[in-house]
Amino acid sequence: MSTPTTTQYDYIIAGGGIAGSVLARRLADKYPSFSVLLVEAGGRPEGHPLIGPPLAVYDAYLSDIDWKYMSVPQKCLGGKPRYQGAAKVLSGGSAINYGIWSRAPACEYDHWAELARDESWGWKGLLPYFIKTETYISGTEPLNPSLHGTSGPISVVGIKASHPDRQYPLRSATSTLFESAGYALNSDVSSGSVKGYCERIENWKNGIRQPASVAYEVAKCTNVTILTSTLVHKVLFDTSNTRAIGVQTSAGAFYASKETILCAGAYRSPHLLLLSGIGPASTLSTYGIPLVLDLPDVGKNLHDHPAVPLYWKLKEQGNALDASPDAKLSAPPFRIGLPGDWLAFAHDPAVPAIAKSEGADEVTVMHLSHPERCHTEVFFAYAPAGPGARKFNKDGKTITTWVMVMSPTSRGNVTLASANPIANPVIDPNYYATEADRVALRNGVRKILTMTALNESIFETELTDHAGGADAAIDARMEEYGGGLFHPAGTCAMGKVVDGKCKVVGIDGLRVVDASVIPSPLGAHYQATVYALAEKVADSI
Numbered sequence: 001m002s003t004p005t006t007t008q009y010d011y012i013i014a015g016g017g018i019a020g021s022v023l024a025r026r027l028a029d030k031y032p033s034f035s036v037l038l039v040e041a042g043g044r045p046e047g048h049p050l051i052g053p054p055l056a057v058y059d060a061y062l063s064d065i066d067w068k069y070m071s072v073p074q075k076c077l078g079g080k081p082r083y084q085g086a087a088k089v090l091s092g093g094s095a096i097n098y099g100i101w102s103r104a105p106a107c108e109y110d111h112w113a114e115l116a117r118d119e120s121w122g123w124k125g126l127l128p129y130f131i132k133t134e135t136y137i138s139g140t141e142p143l144n145p146s147l148h149g150t151s152g153p154i155s156v157v158g159i160k161a162s163h164p165d166r167q168y169p170l171r172s173a174t175s176t177l178f179e180s181a182g183y184a185l186n187s188d189v190s191s192g193s194v195k196g197y198c199e200r201i202e203n204w205k206n207g208i209r210q211p212a213s214v215a216y217e218v219a220k221c222t223n224v225t226i227l228t229s230t231l232v233h234k235v236l237f238d239t240s241n242t243r244a245i246g247v248q249t250s251a252g253a254f255y256a257s258k259e260t261i262l263c264a265g266a267y268r269s270p271h272l273l274l275l276s277g278i279g280p281a282s283t284l285s286t287y288g289i290p291l292v293l294d295l296p297d298v299g300k301n302l303h304d305h306p307a308v309p310l311y312w313k314l315k316e317q318g319n320a321l322d323a324s325p326d327a328k329l330s331a332p333p334f335r336i337g338l339p340g341d342w343l344a345f346a347h348d349p350a351v352p353a354i355a356k357s358e359g360a361d362e363v364t365v366m367h368l369s370h371p372e373r374c375h376t377e378v379f380f381a382y383a384p385a386g387p388g389a390r391k392f393n394k395d396g397k398t399i400t401t402w403v404m405v406m407s408p409t410s411r412g413n414v415t416l417a418s419a420n421p422i423a424n425p426v427i428d429p430n431y432y433a434t435e436a437d438r439v440a441l442r443n444g445v446r447k448i449l450t451m452t453a454l455n456e457s458i459f460e461t462e463l464t465d466h467a468g469g470a471d472a473a474i475d476a477r478m479e480e481y482g483g484g485l486f487h488p489a490g491t492c493a494m495g496k497v498v499d500g501k502c503k504v505v506g507i508d509g510l511r512v513v514d515a516s517v518i519p520s521p522l523g524a525h526y527q528a529t530v531y532a533l534a535e536k537v538a539d540s541i
């Protein structure tokens with residue numbers, strides 16, 4: 001932590017996650033004579049034992065670098081709450097995530113642009129920022145410079161190009177399974193068309209994590225002061241309550257002459273707005289928070305990708321991760337990323353039809369029907385992963401298959417538990433609440449069941465108690481193991497809470513820049529999009 005020598009800055013950034021780190025670096029470079037204060041609730045990532053080697057990710061859950069959130073009881077998951085992973089450390093999600101690097105279909109960014117009423121958020125507008133973020137290592141394949149970057153701060157690489165000896169024993173068998181299930185090989189899933197199966201792209205650099213603040217070298221910027229282990233309590237306003245002038249934090253008040261920018265993530269940016277008096281008037285009055293601006297959509301529209309793991313016992317030893325140090329997958333080439341080869345995306349025509357029958361509006365149905373829209377992602381992890389990881393051993397014979405709904409129509413919300421800024425927000429993802437989500441997930445699981453049945457020489461048995469592909473059995477698996485895969489977004493939606501420049505509607509000098517502004521679900525894991533989003537906003541400030 002740097003020790004602040006003043007309480008006055010040009011820009012204050014609340015939250016030093018992915019978006020906060022990118023903005024701090026870009027603003028510092030763009031305006032060398034301006035000062036930036038970056039305030040982060042967690043500590044520094046450098047030297048932390050869980051931030052570095054990929055396989056340490058499994059131990060980051062509920063550790064000292066996690067906010068340890070639990071959702072409210074989920075009414076469509078047997079009334080049980082769900083763990084909501086979220087990083088509490090400088091660099092945010094980039095310090096604890098799985099390193100999957102993916103972009104959504106172009107049509108989904110174009111839908112975002114429509115909701116934002118700003119065409120620059122479409123695929124064409126975002127692509128230069130995807131490119132700016134990355135240094136793409138293509139190995140022996142030719143690199144397409146119209147899609148990939150060669151000089152960005154984040155190094156990204158596919159499994160095959162990551163190491164010549166990283167040949168997972170199931171690589172070709174799982175590729176055959178995807179083909180037999182009707183997925184065609186997609187040679188570049190970053191192209192704006194994700195349908196089919198493709199090699200997983202990761203952002204481990206030579207097998208080491210790249211936390212955003214480290215990759216963007218924020219600490220080297222002489223005009224950035226980084227204040228860690230400091231909780232932002234609320235935004236401060238001028239006497240007219242129309243302009244943000246800084247933040248109140250656990251270390252005192254700090255003032256921004258130009259802008260205050262919230263980058264606290266999809267759970268905590270709406271929480272900060274509410275604590276500051278911006279949100280639904282009725283909620284604020286319940287907690288006795290003086291109203292600054294009645295903005296009913298703050299905290300609404302929480303979307304996340306519901307997902308379910310299925311656990312499998314394999315016939316052959318050595319095809320999956322084994323805890324023993326001399327096991328096959330313990331060799332160095334297999335320690336440079338997480339065990340797996342492919343991601344597979346599919347369009348499911350049943351989903352828009354069901355969404356329509358449930359009353360989804362015409363525009364939503366039209367976008368769900370877009371032929372490039374993918375409703376499910378399916379992948380294999382050659383290890384026990386997710387909620388069952390502690391139940392099923394890393395014995396070299398246990399793997400996980402995942403199905404994730406990429407176009408959920410269920411929406412949840414984030415709200416206050418108390419006016420005390422130390423209290424965690426109340427999180428209700430409302431998983432699995434629509435039939436459209438249930439149909440997408442069930443159809444995805446049935447595909448997995450067909451694929452595993454197709455290859456009896458690999459799979460011995462499913463380990464979960466709920467066998468078979470009937471709706472009830474799939475729902476029972478979802479109730480026991482399902483939840484989200486840590487992609488919350490939408491709670492300060494662009495077009496409703498912020499405008500196309502991420503400025504909070506109706507307040508001067510205040511922006512929100514993080515996953516919370518993504519207005520509708522994207523068929524991607526979100527980190528690449530959040531990097532591009534922050535790069536794009538930094539360009540416009």
Ligand SMILES: Cc1cc2nc3c(=O)[nH]c(=O)nc-3n(C[C@H](O)[C@H](O)[C@H](O)COP(=O)(O)OP(=O)(O)OC[C@H]3O[C@@H](n4cnc5c(N)ncnc54)[C@H](O)[C@@H]3O)c2cc1C
Pocket residue numbers: 014015016017018019020039040041042085086087088089090091092093094096097098099100101102230231232233263264265266268269272485486487488513514515516524525526527528530
């Ligand atoms: C376990 C896990 C695995 C994931 N795996 C992947 C993956 O493989 N691929 C992928 O693309 N995405 C993945 N994600 C999602 C991805 O990391 C997030 O979408 C991304 O980090 C969101 O960026 P952000 O800037 O919006 O928020 P974050 O990166 O979460 O940053 C928010 C920051 O604000 C800080 N903060 C919050 N409130 C306050 C406050 N009041 N005062 C001060 N600081 C505050 C937090 O501590 C945090 O550092 C994963 C996420 C998790 C949790």
